[in-house]
Amino acid sequence: MTNQPPNDEHAPAVLEPDYLAETRRWVERAVIGLNLCPFAKAVYVKQQVRFVLSDATTPEALLEQLMEELVLLRDTPAEEIDTTLVVHPFVLQDFLDYNDFLDNCDAAVESLELDGVLQVASFHPHYQFAGSGADDIDNYTNRAPYPTLHLLREDSIDRAVAAFPDPDVIVERNIETLRTLGINGLNKLLAD
Numbered sequence: 350m351t352n353q354p355p356n357d358e359h360a361p362a363v364l365e366p367d368y369l370a371e372t373r374r375w376v377e378r379a380v381i382g383l384n385l386c387p388f389a390k391a392v393y394v395k396q397q398v399r400f401v402l403s404d405a406t407t408p409e410a411l412l413e414q415l416m417e418e419l420v421l422l423r424d425t426p427a428e429e430i431d432t433t434l435v436v437h438p439f440v441l442q443d444f445l446d447y448n449d450f451l452d453n454c455d456a457a458v459e460s461l462e463l464d465g466v467l468q469v470a471s472f473h474p475h476y477q478f479a480g481s482g483a484d485d486i487d488n489y490t491n492r493a494p495y496p497t498l499h500l501l502r503e504d505s506i507d508r509a510v511a512a513f514p515d516p517d518v519i520v521e522r523n524i525e526t527l528r529t530l531g532i533n534g535l536n537k538l539l540a541d
Contacts (some may be wrong), residue, residue, distance in 0.1 A: 369400050371494045372436050378538050383530070385490060385523045388509040397431035406439045408450055415498060416457050419467055422500050433500040441496050444475040454498060468506070470499040486527045489535060490520070 376398070381390045392398055401418060405411035418433050441447040454469040472493035481487055510516060527535065 366438075368436050368438050368495055369402050372400060372434060372497065374541070375494050375539060376434075379535070382538070383523075383526050385526070387513060387519065388505075392431040392505075395431075397427070397429065399430045399433040401433060401435045403435055403437035404439065405437055408440060408446075408453070411435075411437050411440050411450075412453050412457060415454060415469070415500075416461065418500060419457065419461055419463060422467060422502070423461070423463060427502060427505065431502060431505055435498040435500065436493075436495050437498070438495040441473075444473050444477060447471070447473050447496055466503055468501050468503060470501055472497040472499060484532075486532060486535075487524050489527050489532070490523045494539075 376389065376393065380386050381393060389398075399418075399422075401414075403411055403414050405414055414437075415435060418435055422430060422433050441450055448471075451469070451471055454471075458464055458467060458469060472491050473496045474492055474494060475483075476491040476493075477483055477488050478485075478491075513519065530538070
């Protein structure tokens with residue numbers, strides 16, 4: 350006897366996660382809603398954030414898609430696309446593998462001669478800062494529902510930093526916000 354569900358046309362269907370909808374909800378409720386990134390709201394409400402669902406199942410395929418997205422962002426005016434989130438739920442689920450892959454992202458930026466033009470930031474459901482415990486709330490400043498590569502324009506970062514010259518204040522405030530909210534509060538905030 351197997352543990353498979355019966356073939357019943359009335360049985361509820363098992364739905365695949367809506368990866369982009371869950372990522373948008375995280376951006377809206379955590380990143381913007383908790384003001385974890387004070388610069389995100391402006392580009393989001395102007396619809397200048399591109400969300401891409403990667404179907405890559407290997408790091409090599411993801412790197413190829415990342416390079417395509419870097420070129421697209423380079424060639425598209427910021428008024429149309431200011432930033433891109435590449436959500437890749439089928440590859441690099443292990444945080445250490447993901448973290449190692451970030452060197453490939455930096456190399457891709459360099460190989461496309463986009464150093465100083467674009468950069469790649471990182472989010473992962475198991476993100477862990479060096480020296481922190483796996484369950485430390487501080488890690489949640491960089492935790493997304495799925496592994497995500499965030500492509501950013503250096504010019505946009507420069508403008509944001511000029512408007513908010515002490516980014517350390519943002520980091521400290523984010524950690525305090527998350528510590529006050531706690532993991533249970535954050536999970537409630539992100540629940541559907």
